[in-house]
Amino acid sequence: MFRLPDTLARVPRGFHALCLSTMIVMVALMVVAPASHAQTVRHYVNVEGVRDNQLVGYGLVVGLAGTGDGPRSRHSSQSLANLLKQFGVSMPENVQLRSRNVAAVMVSATYPSGFLRGQTIDVTVSSMGDARSLRGGTLLLTQLRAVDGQTYALAQGNLVVSGMQAEGRSGSRVQKNTPTAGRVPNGATIEQEIPVPAGEGGAMRLSLKRPDFQLAANIADAINARFGERTAQAKNGSTVEVTSPDDADARVRFLAEVHALPVPGVSRVPRAVINARSGTVVISQGVTVRPVAVSHGSLRVTVSESPVIAQPAPFSRGRTAGAARSRVDVAEDDTDIHVWPAGVDLQTIVDSLRRSGATPDDVISILQALDEAGALNGELHVI
Numbered sequence: 001m002f003r004l005p006d007t008l009a010r011v012p013r014g015f016h017a018l019c020l021s022t023m024i025v026m027v028a029l030m031v032v033a034p035a036s037h038a039q040t041v042r043h044y045v046n047v048e049g050v051r052d053n054q055l056v057g058y059g060l061v062v063g064l065a066g067t068g069d070g071p072r073s074r075h076s077s078q079s080l081a082n083l084l085k086q087f088g089v090s091m092p093e094n095v096q097l098r099s100r101n102v103a104a105v106m107v108s109a110t111y112p113s114g115f116l117r118g119q120t121i122d123v124t125v126s127s128m129g130d131a132r133s134l135r136g137g138t139l140l141l142t143q144l145r146a147v148d149g150q151t152y153a154l155a156q157g158n159l160v161v162s163g164m165q166a167e168g169r170s171g172s173r174v175q176k177n178t179p180t181a182g183r184v185p186n187g188a189t190i191e192q193e194i195p196v197p198a199g200e201g202g203a204m205r206l207s208l209k210r211p212d213f214q215l216a217a218n219i220a221d222a223i224n225a226r227f228g229e230r231t232a233q234a235k236n237g238s239t240v241e242v243t244s245p246d247d248a249d250a251r252v253r254f255l256a257e258v259h260a261l262p263v264p265g266v267s268r269v270p271r272a273v274i275n276a277r278s279g280t281v282v283i284s285q286g287v288t289v290r291p292v293a294v295s296h297g298s299l300r301v302t303v304s305e306s307p308v309i310a311q312p313a314p315f316s317r318g319r320t321a322g323a324a325r326s327r328v329d330v331a332e333d334d335t336d337i338h339v340w341p342a343g344v345d346l347q348t349i350v351d352s353l354r355r356s357g358a359t360p361d362d363v364i365s366i367l368q369a370l371d372e373a374g375a376l377n378g379e380l381h382v383i
Helices: 013-032 074-086 213-227 248-259 346-355 360-372
Strands: 045-047 053-062 103-111 120-127 138-145 151-158 164-167 173-176 181-190 203-208 232-234 239-243 271-275 280-283 292-294 299-310 321-332 338-340 379-382
Touching: 053 074, 053 120, 053 151, 074 103, 103 138, 103 151, 120 138, 138 181, 203 213, 203 248, 213 232, 213 239, 213 248, 271 360, 280 346, 280 360, 292 360, 346 360, 360 379
Parallel strands: 271 379
Antiparallel strands: 045 203, 053 103, 053 138, 103 120, 120 181, 138 151, 151 181, 164 173, 203 239, 232 239, 271 280, 292 338, 299 321
16 A cells, blocks of 8 residues: 655645645556657658659440439440440441440549559549449450550459449439449459669659658758768758668668668748638648738628518509519628737637638638738748
């Protein structure tokens, strides 16, 4: 059992409880708080030439329950006729095939670097006609080509579609997500390999994902400290040239060690990113404002119409007529002027604006005005 020393026994018990709770909180913070560490080289660079390759192809999806392309999608019927010809089924030239169970699609995939023949990759299938849904369809054998026109993979399989659509006889429609696009997991098989350059003459280049002169110098210093001077040279803010072993196995091991080297990061300028299309505002830590006063008001114009019935005089030959009376109201919201002192966190400003009833569009307009006035300590990016 835990026992307090005699020198502390005379202290009031409330003080004991306070000290004990403080110690518990301090220990909890020490346990929960993660140890700060530098990022590795892998986090900042890509090896030049080692990259993914994009593949694309044109194919047909069959087995749809009447939700495929309609008669207006002539390319779909022509593709179906060409497919039948390959199996010895010839159709009269003046006959146009019409099948709502078939849809013409574009197939896209990403060929990861270093994949070998026989390995499989996922493919994305997207309708290019007027098909209503690809749910329940099967992709027929499709060639996937790269930008050089060569076929590197063959795709085929059942589609996984997360979206759905239902229509009623009266024209009502319910749709969830996008039913005209889906994926085929492991649906493409690599048929031709893409060579991966690993450096020629014992030299390879590391390309920074975000160019920065200080970061390039830090990476070169970390590599030289581990493998010796002049092993790495920072050519510019986006490229670090590294001298690697000539042997292939030794080069792979060398590159693995380089990727695992810790590199001290560099302080980046805090920024606020806004998406004007969706109204999304993302603010990084450290964005503050200078002393500024902001007033943002809105003008509302309301046009309303009310019917008016005109009755003729008694015993007259007039007829009852109807008319519309228009009314235009102009009102301006009462908006207070917000005054913020220096060093206020931008997130605090956004929260206060939202509490005052500002919409996302209003917040975006105010952020742009703060940047134009030079009161924003950070970068503002509009995407």
